[in-house]
Amino acid sequence: MNPEANSGAVPVAFTKSEMMIVAAARELAGQHVCFVGVGLPNVAVNLAKRTVAPDLELVYEAGVFGARPARLPLSIGDPTIVSGATAAMSMFELFAFYLQGGRIDVGFLGAAQIDRFGNINTTVIGDYASPTTRLPGSGGACEIAINARQIFVIMRQTRRSFVERIDFRTSPGNLGGAANADRIRREQGWLGRGPSVVVTDLGIYHFDESGEMRLDSLHPGASLEAVRDTIGWQPQISPELAVTPEPSPAELALMRLELDPGGVFTQ
């Protein structure tokens, strides 16, 4: 698509990553306190704050509550998340009081592998003792998955990442299904309710009553064939499958001019 040719009804050109980020940002409407991760979540959350969720409080695991980043932080500990924030604190305080204490409404996670129940692997591909690929590990993901009130996942959809069986469970989702997961959450007094949204470059999934992810919205340009080709199980498709509204010119302008002018995450 040629942006020069854009006028009136002709759609504005956008990338799959831009669609994914915009869709994730819109899911944050009505949320209050959000634990932000680096990369795609960072752009999505900062976009949400400038659009659908102006009262969103940004929490960074590095020890910041109420961040007002003046530039897109490249790393999770960028100095721009400190300057102008409501509070900067030790990581003990952040993880113990804000996260485990139940003050986080939404935790964003990425994943190298995810299964149908939203269980996540960010530790190794292959055998743990002699892995094919050594991934970063948990970081804060394990405790975010357990303690944040709900979990949003944002990641590109591929056959290598959407798998029937993950190689390592770093962060629990709905375990083997909602019945077991809900029982454990209740018995253990967890404040988190587990995964609620997965946004990919092809569509938006929510979790049904059995705890399995269900495709509720397909991004413009994406097909059910592409969805099935990039998922390692027979996916649940909503009978009322929607088409995700395209990114608006205002959302695109915010991403391109303000949040990620270098196109690091959006291109």
Add this chain to the structure above:
Amino acid sequence: MTSTSKVATMHDAIAAIVRDGDTVAIEGFTHLISFAAGHEIIRQGRRDLVLARMTPDVIYDQMVAAGVARKLIFSWLGNPGVGGLNAIRRVTEGGQPSLELEEYSHFGMVARYTAGAANLPFFPLRSYFETDLPIVNPLIRPIESPYGDGTVYAVPPLKPDVTIVHAQRADTNGDTQAWGLLGCQKEAAFAAERVIVVVEELVDEALIRADPNRTIIPGLIVDAVVVEPWGAHPSYVQGTYDRDNRFYRDWDPISRDSAATDAWLADWVHGLASRAEYIEKLGAERLAQLKPSAPAPSGSVDYGEYR
């Protein structure tokens, strides 16, 4: 009150305090990472170190590449904002990994230092339930609540032989003040047997005493104070210089190639006598680009005088 100055050169501090086989924690979460101390440890040829850090970062990638470490204790193994730590991946992937790994989550690492600092036998947390982490790390163990309301996981205390932290300023006693991201430096320092603080600026004790809330580490637990401006580069010091993101990106292709990694270490660590030479080699132009775009001073508070 006066005491003998603890100010030392980096060379002398590392020579006296860091020994072969030690468990060493150079802490600082993205912020305030003492690359200067890491490089001096490489230069002095320490061996068989157990390196603890929540996020091993580029500094431990360099130290592992230089052969100082036998084991890592960590919670997130990556080049923040860029990708993987390639020197560490080279010795941990495939058939026979030669670097031992002991991994936790972030909260688990913080909890380990906290237990170490507070002389507790363990620290309880809600993490790890229904994950594979306790399977691959048997030091993470479930315990029943003594009050009958569920299971939590325990992590053991982590008591480094040496903790090294970088900070904005300290006095000659080692009373240390930092601001910005505080990570787990206080916990890691109090948990350690010996502590080195590296600072941008040596200040008068009166300046410390004028703002006691900002003191994160008291001289009580500090063995040496090293004054090393720009000593945290390519990480950053809030209000003084920015993270050198270009360096973190440049490290990726260098570290993918073991010959290029060795050449970098020869050029930037072994080939230099001190941090001062490193800073000179980096050049004034590169450093100038890392200054904050404008100052943003805090308002001051009034502690009052009470006689």
